[in-house]
Amino acid sequence: MNTQPCVFIVDDDDAVRDSLGLVFETADLAYQTFASAEHFLESYCPGQPGCLVLDVNMPGLDGHELQAELNRRHIHLPIIFLTAYGDIPMTVRAIKAGAVDFLTKPVSTELLIDRVQAALRLEANTYAKGQAVSNRLAGLTARELEIMGMVVAGLANKEIARRLGISHRTVEIHRAKVMEKTGATNLLELVRVHEASRL
Missing domain, CATH: 3.40.50.2300 (Response regulator)
Known part of the structure; x- marks a missing residue:
């Protein structure tokens, strides 16, 4: 191109x-x-x-x-x-x-x-x-991308854990990795990164 x-x-x-x-x-x-x-x-x-x-x-x-x-x-x-x-x-x-x-x-x-x-x-x-x-998003695993989508949709960690059939602690670990890899320091920044990825 x-x-x-x-x-x-x-x-x-x-x-x-x-x-x-x-x-x-x-x-x-x-x-x-x-x-x-x-x-x-x-x-x-x-x-x-x-x-x-x-x-x-x-x-x-x-x-x-x-x-x-x-x-x-x-x-x-x-x-x-x-x-x-x-x-x-x-x-x-x-x-x-x-x-x-x-x-x-x-x-x-x-x-x-x-x-x-x-x-x-x-x-x-x-x-x-x-x-x-x-x-920034290239470094995320498929599971981390999935969890990021649920986080920005407003789901709590417990609800994400229930839906994915994993432990609450595992969701917390994935969520921390998502924040670290995207450079987002709070939920609002994470939402902005997620929206920008969809443009």
Whole structure:
């Protein structure tokens, strides 16, 4: 898989895709263009770093529907909406669903590059945090992972022991190992680690 960050341009207008591609090429940013949301979904390899520059009004899946589908698939690419037909309710909807920006065409080259670079930095930080969480969880045994899931679900040690058919003391030992290996110092931190592992 390519780990170089890429700007994914999704717009049904050929001229817009070409002009955006030229902007990113001039800024020395890798990019790929897609004429439809469906084409992007078919081509994108989950985990490939980058950001999405996305039109709203397109035939087939529109920009909001693509955003919803990416959320459904747990694909967390930063999204910058770029549309000629933006309004406040549309902007609020996009940002609430997780978009990092909402720009209206025409947009200055400098502003667009600045926003894309900020989104790529955000994505790189998120990726690094995800890797750190993965590294912490990699050391857990299957039983420790199982117990961690039950702990964050709010089950007491005695209930975990009953459900797994093991002693209360064994649960305490596993729980202590989970805290040690994940670096969590309390239940709230453990919940955060667990949630981050599911992103």
